[in-house]
Amino acid sequence: xxxxxxxDEGLDELKALLLEMGERxxxxxxxxxxxxxxxxxxxxxxxxxxxxxxxxxxxxxxELGTRxxxxxxxxxxxxxxxLVAFRISNDLERMGDLAVDIAKAVLRLEGRELIxxxxxxxxxxxLVQTMTRESIRAFLHENVDLAYKMARDDDAVxxxxxSVLQELFALRPAGARDSSQAMLLSFVGRYLERIADHAxxxxxxxxxLVTNKRPDLNR
Amino acid sequence: MPVTAVNTGPAxxxxxxTLIEIDRLNLYYGDFHALKNVSLxxxxxxxxxxxxxxxxxxxxxxxxxxxxxxxxxxxxxEGRIAIAGTDIYSPEVDVETLRKKVGMVFQQPNPFPKSxxxxxxxxxxxxxxxxxSRLDEIVESSLRAAALWNEVKDHLKRSALSLSGGQxxxxxxxxxxxxxPDILLMDEATSALDPISTLKIEELVQQLKExxxxxxxxxxxxxxxxxxxxxxxxxNGEVIESADTEKLFSDPSDSRTxxxxxxxxx
Numbered sequence: 452x453x454x455x456x457x458x459d460e461g462l463d464e465l466k467a468l469l470l471e472m473g474e475r476x477x478x479x480x481x482x483x484x485x486x487x488x489x490x491x492x493x494x495x496x497x498x499x500x501x502x503x504x505x506x507x508x509x510x511x512x513x514e515l516g517t518r519x520x521x522x523x524x525x526x527x528x529x530x531x532x533x534l535v536a537f538r539i540s541n542d543l544e545r546m547g548d549l550a551v552d553i554a555k556a557v558l559r560l561e562g563r564e565l566i567x568x569x570x571x572x573x574x575x576x577x578l579v580q581t582m583t584r585e586s587i588r589a590f591l592h593e594n595v596d597l598a599y600k601m602a603r604d605d606d607a608v609x610x611x612x613x614s615v616l617q618e619l620f621a622l623r624p625a626g627a628r629d630s631s632q633a634m635l636l637s638f639v640g641r642y643l644e645r646i647a648d649h650a651x652x653x654x655x656x657x658x659x660l661v662t663n664k665r666p667d668l669n670r
Numbered sequence: 671m672p673v674t675a676v677n678t679g680p681a682x683x684x685x686x687x688t689l690i691e692i693d694r695l696n697l698y699y700g701d702f703h704a705l706k707n708v709s710l711x712x713x714x715x716x717x718x719x720x721x722x723x724x725x726x727x728x729x730x731x732x733x734x735x736x737x738x739x740x741x742x743x744x745x746x747x748e749g750r751i752a753i754a755g756t757d758i759y760s761p762e763v764d765v766e767t768l769r770k771k772v773g774m775v776f777q778q779p780n781p782f783p784k785s786x787x788x789x790x791x792x793x794x795x796x797x798x799x800x801x802x803s804r805l806d807e808i809v810e811s812s813l814r815a816a817a818l819w820n821e822v823k824d825h826l827k828r829s830a831l832s833l834s835g836g837q838x839x840x841x842x843x844x845x846x847x848x849x850x851p852d853i854l855l856m857d858e859a860t861s862a863l864d865p866i867s868t869l870k871i872e873e874l875v876q877q878l879k880e881x882x883x884x885x886x887x888x889x890x891x892x893x894x895x896x897x898x899x900x901x902x903x904x905x906n907g908e909v910i911e912s913a914d915t916e917k918l919f920s921d922p923s924d925s926r927t928x929x930x931x932x933x934x935x936x
Contacts, residue, residue, distance in 0.1 A: 455932075455934060458933075526891075526919045526931050527922055527931055663920060
């Protein structure tokens with residue numbers, strides 16, 4: 452078996468960049484949720500300040516992938532590896548933006564106390580972080596079983612989001628400030644649910660990479 | 671009806687009928703077993719590309735289609751090749767007539783050291799056409815079909831050797847078309863040409879498939895991907911995979927095909 456050194460090194464670099472993006476996204480979700488629970492404006496500002504690095508990583512992935520297509524003319528699975536890297540980097544960039552949205556919600560809450568202790572949202576966030584980590588692992592190891600697990604986890608996240616909304620709607624807010632806080636928290640639930648959808652997209656990309664078929668895991 | 675060894679392509683809307691049927695073909699050069707049990711259907715009015723590493727048998731198979739291998743001493747063939755239902759190795763088949771129906775273009779452009787006109791008129795004259803007006807018609811229509819007419823129409827008496835390599839190759843295509851073949855075999859027909867001439871030939875071949883069945887051998891996998899409708903991958907004298915080109919280059923069924931097209935074959 453001949454090893455196409457330059458191409459394989461390029462693919463390794465793509466994988467490393469996606470891994471770095473995935474780790475940064477996971478940290479951004481974690482940090483934004485920690486900032487939410489502590490209503491910590493500084494923590495939220497750090498998440499927002501770190502986001503441009505994710506955009507830069509996405510640009511590097513697009514540049515590298517484009518160069519590999521132009522100079523190495525990959526076909527079949529080699530080509531899909533690059534096409535999928537483009538899509539995954541786009542999903543990760545959007546996931547980072549949603550973590551920023553959570554951080555922005557924290558800034559709106561700054562200086563106030565939470566109307567209730569958060570229980571379901573942190574649990575949702577924990578599962579969403581796991582999905583982020585595992586979706587990237589599924590890509591790196593071209594693991595279809597792990598990719599399909601995204602669909603099941605996404606269902607669990609959707610169910611949690613449903614109960615978060617129910618609970619927030621059931622609250623009897625004491626005033627306008629409480630209502631707006633309930634709304635912000637429901638937005639956070641929505642952001643987490645969207646992040647899980649993007650992780651599920653990554654799972655779909657992995658299935659496409661390995662099988663050349665396009666499943667719909669986001670149903 | 672022969673069974674195609676590996677036929678992974680999905681049924682396609684444009685699927686045309688089979689023109690060439692190769693059934694359990696074995697070919698030996700002396701002791702060397704060059705083609706091993708090859709079964710393959712080649713569709714009419716489409717471009718079929720043979721790919722594979724050097725020595726895999728793809729050119730050998732191409733040359734069996736107009737019995738060029740007959741010229742190589744020690745060649746032995748078993749199995750059957752039928753064109754439009756006729757076994758081309760049966761004793762009744764006249765090889766000259768076969769080669770009129772199955773034209774061939776080679777790697778190196780090989781025009782005769784004659785005028786452009788006489789190169790194209792050579793075949794028709796050989797087959798008995800003498801009338802000047804008829805020959806003029808054939809020369810013009812063949813040069814037009816080979817996308818060369820506009821470049822040479824004012825210099826038909828010039829030596830063919832004065833043309834560029836790409837023009838010479840198109841002249842050889844015109845020469846092959848002048849005897850009205852059904853099938854055009856192209857053996858590495860662009861490998862000696864620059865990229866612009868190569869693209870011209872590729873465009874030409876796309877037009878020609880409307881009227882002719884084209885079988886091409888190419889070392890350039892991307893050319894096979896760009897130009898052909900069907901691709902056949904050969905390895906060590908065997909057909910490993912035969913599929914619609916789109917399928918073979920995006921989702922090959924055999925890991926050896928994937929290794930080869932991905933440049934990971936060694």
